[in-house]
Amino acid sequence: MVLRNKWALASIGLLCWAIVASSLSAYYYYQYTDLEARVGEAPINLGIDYGNGTRIWYNGTLGRTIYDAMINAGWTVKSKDYGPMGIYINAINGVEEEPSNYKYWGWWSWTAYGWSHGGTACNKYVVSSGETILWYYSTVDPVTFEYSPPP
Amino acid sequence: MLNAKKICLITVITALCLGSNYALIGIPNFKVMDFFVFVTGFVFGPVIGASVGIMIWLIYGVMNPYGFAPQVWISTMLSETIYGFAGGALGKWTASIDFNENHLSLSILFGAVGLVTTLLYDLFTNIVYAFSFRVPLLVAIITGVPFALLHEISNAIIFGVCSIPLIIALEKFIGGERFGVKK
Numbered sequence: 001m002v003l004r005n006k007w008a009l010a011s012i013g014l015l016c017w018a019i020v021a022s023s024l025s026a027y028y029y030y031q032y033t034d035l036e037a038r039v040g041e042a043p044i045n046l047g048i049d050y051g052n053g054t055r056i057w058y059n060g061t062l063g064r065t066i067y068d069a070m071i072n073a074g075w076t077v078k079s080k081d082y083g084p085m086g087i088y089i090n091a092i093n094g095v096e097e098e099p100s101n102y103k104y105w106g107w108w109s110w111t112a113y114g115w116s117h118g119g120t121a122c123n124k125y126v127v128s129s130g131e132t133i134l135w136y137y138s139t140v141d142p143v144t145f146e147y148s149p150p151p
Numbered sequence: 152m153l154n155a156k157k158i159c160l161i162t163v164i165t166a167l168c169l170g171s172n173y174a175l176i177g178i179p180n181f182k183v184m185d186f187f188v189f190v191t192g193f194v195f196g197p198v199i200g201a202s203v204g205i206m207i208w209l210i211y212g213v214m215n216p217y218g219f220a221p222q223v224w225i226s227t228m229l230s231e232t233i234y235g236f237a238g239g240a241l242g243k244w245t246a247s248i249d250f251n252e253n254h255l256s257l258s259i260l261f262g263a264v265g266l267v268t269t270l271l272y273d274l275f276t277n278i279v280y281a282f283s284f285r286v287p288l289l290v291a292i293i294t295g296v297p298f299a300l301l302h303e304i305s306n307a308i309i310f311g312v313c314s315i316p317l318i319i320a321l322e323k324f325i326g327g328e329r330f331g332v333k334k
Binding site for chain 2: 004009012013015016019020023024026027030
């Protein structure tokens with residue numbers, strides 16, 4: 001008898017959970033792709049700091065993501081694609097990272113509290129209009145792997 | 152054969168469904184009507200359960216504050232019968248089961264039936280809505296998910312919690328043998 005079989009009852013519960021979870025997943029996936037398609041390109045203030053005192057700004061650069069804006073700004077970018085995790089930037093305009101000297105590229109966003117380190121891959125970050133983004137070539141702390149913020 | 156007492160009960164349930172629908176008009180997709188149709192099917196059989204569902208929508212579908220669309224009206228009317236048929240089928244299937252001994256298991260079963268039948272109801276009505284208003288089918292189904300989930304989860308809870316007490320009360324009232332009351 002189904003009612004006396006605890007596994008059958010658990011399966012019924014699991015079926016209900018699967019229906020609800022699948023519906024929610026489909027809904028949020030649709031909302032995400034819809035929003036992504038609507039966002040389009042936005043103008044941002046894109047800058048690059050080579051860590052040697054040279055800082056160049058490309059104000060009003062268009063892009064949907066930071067990576068798009070970098071390409072639109074005419075930068076030469078060397079990167080590696082990690083699929084769903086996004087793109088990792090190895091070199092910009094010929095300046096390559098130096099793991100032996102703990103020197104890496106990192107992107108920073110200007111906020112009310114100062115520079116804030118970007119938490120995602122640059123091709124996964126959808127920019128907002130007027131946002132200020134700076135690529136900074138800096139030394140990373142060898143112990144904590146913490147990036148030093150731009151001056 | 153239906154006696155006067157049963158006919159009276161069916162009429163009262165139909166009126167109760169209509170009244171509750173209008174009372175709950177401010178909460179989209181939360182209705183106790185589906186539950187009453189299900190219980191009617193359970194106690195009186197699938198044909199009567201389905202008929203009550205159709206009768207309710209005959210009135211509520213036409214005099215509906217949200218408006219009237221013939222295709223959607225017919226689809227909701229037909230979809231509502233699913234609760235009556237499910238109730239009737241479950242009533243037959245659980246005829247020999249002691250409700251008091253299997254209270255928790257039956258509650259889970261009723262809750263699951265509430266969720267699955269509501270899923271089918273929402274799916275069918277969304278398909279009709281999509282074709283009627285020329286909305287892409289997938290978009291109609293997916294954008295309707297929050298409303299559908301509210302409908303499905305609320306029905307699962309109502310079916311799971313309230314079915315057994317109401318079925319016992321109705322069967323006692325009309326004289327169900329299952330609960331030791333002779334007709």
